[in-house]
Amino acid sequence: MNINHNAKGAYVIWLRELKRYWVDKPRIISSLAQPLLFLFILGTGLSRIGSSKLGIEFIFPGIIGMTLLFTSIFSAVSIVWDREFGFLKEVLVAPVSRTAVAIGKALGGASVAMIQGTLILLLAPFIGVVLNPIILIKLWSFMFLIAFSINSLGLIVAVRMKTMEGFQMVMNFFLFPMFLLSGALFPITSLPGWLSYLVRANPLTYGVDLLRQTLLGPHVAVFSPYFDLGFLICFAIIAISVAVIMFRTTE
Amino acid sequence: MLLKVAIKPTYIIERFDSCGIYLVGDILRLISMSNSIIRVENLVKKFNSFEAVSDVSFEVFEGETFGFLGPNGAGKTTTINALVTIAKPTSGKAYLNGFNVVENPGDVRRSIGIVFQDPSLDERLTAIDNLQFHGIIYNIDKQTRNKNIATMLDMMKLTERQNDLVRTFSGGMKRRLEIARGLIHEPKVLFLDEPTIGLDPQTRNYIWTYIDRLKERTGLTIFLTTHYMDEAENCDRIAIIDEGKIIALDTPENLKKMVGENIITLKTEDNDKAKKEIQDKFGISLKQRADAIRLEVSDGEKFVPKLIKETTVNIDYISLWKPTLDDVFLKLTGRAIREEKADASEQMRQRSRMWIKRR
């Protein structure tokens, strides 16, 4: 009964994320504009430089990763808005476990990110990437894993943040480095030592690698798919656990 | 000696055995009266070095309406936040429904409901979505939930707007929705932090009628903070809080007795002279506040005509009122709870005024 109640609590928090997403249609459009700009302008520009590896096809999985990253971080950071507009109090005094709250929130954000990611994925035929049902199911599972990991990470950062000023900091020190050092836009194999450590610590690196080899084939792989998956699963479990602990003790 | 023995529980049981059925009612009353649902012991809450709540202790009994009265910044909301587990006390202990708010927050949360002072709705959701969210997260079964939501929407006159986004609502409508949400589940203790602020008298009336009925049906305990004197007067007991400390705690009647029966305020052309005259002729001690003279008498209606007859200084105005809890606060601290007064209609209800002008 208690478990049932907590499951319902997580469900309704998940549902709220989706409803808020659906209500805010301008945000859906504008948050698609950015990845599309990157995809076509950067993709076209890079292919003119001459390297055969760098092209619209190469960055397409990276742009999906970018969409997942940005949507997830925005969803997670919305908790700061919830705090500022007071809604967080309603959740924090409710008789539902904080574990359910954190998981519901991470699942909600992950679902929204997956919808956004899928909208980008719809462009695959125009870019010359072939999709079939098996690839699609694989991609969705990986996208979910990536989005859930990043949502959990975002919650860890956002749950203690008291004002929106902190958000700018997150953008500069967290979001953009994570994006740029993930291999989304350029190959990471030839980076110097200190940068390559950051790349290897970045969960998005493994996410993008996984998406890329699923979409384009094993010849573009940097790591083995099992290693990518293993890293992401471990990261997701650790991140959501820390997020739960942070939720339990937040005021 | 006898009294001391009488309050020992074993003694009660012995009496119960020997006297049988006659004592059952007495014992039940004794148990229910002493059954405290909130117990606060030496509660302190600091924000950095600033002490918002300093060493507060009190008890709230099951089924009573307990009021917190105090000026802005007194520490009312901070105390409530500690009791509802969203602020961690710096020191001290608090129990709600027998559970420690720090050690068993989950059990505490299952016992309470709250209408926050500050907005706490999701403005990007519709009214009905806000209510459904609350109903589900408080684990109310679907049938009861839908029934309660319909009742509350109807009472708050929001049924037609239920599918609109909350951000399109007016301030008063948001407030009504917030109270509606607080009332769709039936907790053991309901915290109302200035619930009816900004609402019209008719709506306030509906809400209080509903809460009174709920109280009768469920034996709910209410913890209220308010700046409306009529709401405060309806409390069973009131704690007056100032600068983080409780400075008085009693029934409204007893508190008002502290002030004296009636208060007369007058303004004259020469307050100093008038003051001296009144002191000489009536032997009453006076207080001068800003540009007016205040005096406390037992029978104001009879005293005012005498006062007018006996003073030679021209009186600009004179007013008489029965003490309110505001005056209790003034008496205790030397300050008014808030300088600006509530709307005119409220003043009319609370005071019988008498304006006299002489030239």
Ligand SMILES: Nc1ncnc2c1ncn2[C@@H]1O[C@H](COP(=O)(O)OP(=O)(O)OP(=O)(O)O)[C@@H](O)[C@H]1O
């Ligand atoms: N989060 C916070 N950080 C710092 N100071 C705070 C915080 N919350 C409250 N305070 C301070 O604590 C004191 C008590 O505030 P509280 O909100 O409890 O007052 P209140 O009695 O509810 O007043 P009001 O009638 O205005 O609602 C105030 O001086 C306030 O500035």
Ligand SMILES: [Mg+2]
């Ligand atoms: Mg307050």
